[in-house]
Amino acid sequence: MKVWIDLDNSPHAHFFAPIIRRLEEEGLEPILTVRSFSQTEELARHYGLKFEVVGDHRAPVHMASRIGATLKRAAQLAVFIRGKRPVAAISHGSRALTLAAWASGIPGMALYDYEFVSSGIYHLLSRKVLVPSIIPAERVGSGSNNGGKVVRYPGFKEEVYVYDFLPNPAVLSSLSLDAERIIIVVRPPASWAHYHCHRSEILFRHLMERLRQESDAQIVLLPRTLEQAAALKQFFPIRQPPFIVPAGAIDALSLIHYADSVFSGGGTMSREAALLGVDAYSTFAGPLGAADEALSRSGRLKLLQTSEQVDQLAFEKRLRPVDPLHANCATREFIVAQIMKFADAHSLRRLESSYLSGRA
Secondary structure (H helix, E strand, O other): OEEEEEEOOHHHHHHHHHHHHHHHHOOOEEEEEEEEOOOHHHHHHHOOOOOEEEEEOOOOOOHHHHHHHHHHHHHHHHHHHOOOOOOEEEEEOOHHHHHHHHHHOOOEEEEOOOOOOOOHHHHHHOOEEEEEOOOOHHHOOOOOOHHHOEEEEOOOOOHHHHOOOOOOOHHHHHOOOOOOOOEEEEEOOOOOOOOOOHHHHHHHHHHHHHHOOOOOOEEEEOOOOHHHHHHHHHHOOOOOOOEEOOOOOOOHHHHHHHOOEEEEOOHHHHHHHHHOOOEEEEOOOOOOOHHHHHHHHOOOEEEOOOHHHHHOOOOOOOOOOOOOOOOOOHHHHHHHHHHHHHHHHHHHHHHHHHHHHHHO
């Protein structure tokens, strides 16, 4: 059986790499497409994935232009998949794949873990929708659970790849980092995302000014795109210590493991840090998702919501536990089982349809 998987953002490479390995172990053949955006291609190569680049990034300001960019990539994907006959199409938040699969008559499964995105398209056009069980039912797309369309999985999305993660110390030498000195990792907000909040930008700018005072620290800034890196270099004097800006994709999970503090303007990296036992902070000022709420309640994620909180930050070397991981394999195995079940069901329906067509 062929299963079509689309990666349209960097975190999806981390997420789907172990899932793809498990699906291949079960005898499925993945067809992998990748959007040329951020470090998605580089990370897919890092994991040894075989893929086809289809479409690139567009960050238009107006909603109509955003919709147009999504429709364009969906058309490109539909052309690519023609004749390849996958039994199912899977993505984590790829609207273009959802549209392309629906238009091509391919049963689609959509996953998402932030309930305040525009999720209506997933619930309308996908045959199955997977969300974390920690999201309250009233926050999941209305009226979409008929016939068991919505399936709730245990744990956090990041547990799919964090639970058996092994850090590589080579990341320190690749960035000329001194493990004995404080290491701080910073991920700017995605200013082009439709859920972006302007207050997140204000907090990020204030954080950058605060970090400039930490002359003894090593601050690794991880821009999401080359364009964002250029804009940050123009707005902030980050060509000099204590700031370090990698030239390309790096082993960010290993970097997070060796960091003493991690700041992120989006959910994925802050959750990765929290699950790895690192001092994790979120500067996202939009509506707080259930995943971040849960990590905040447990004390593993600190929410920075005011400039005063940023001013009061203090940094020190942290003691690393022997086993810093707080994740388990249940999330990965549950999602893999759901994909297998979905693919099997639609493969059987295709066989039945072919048989009935032959008899006719």
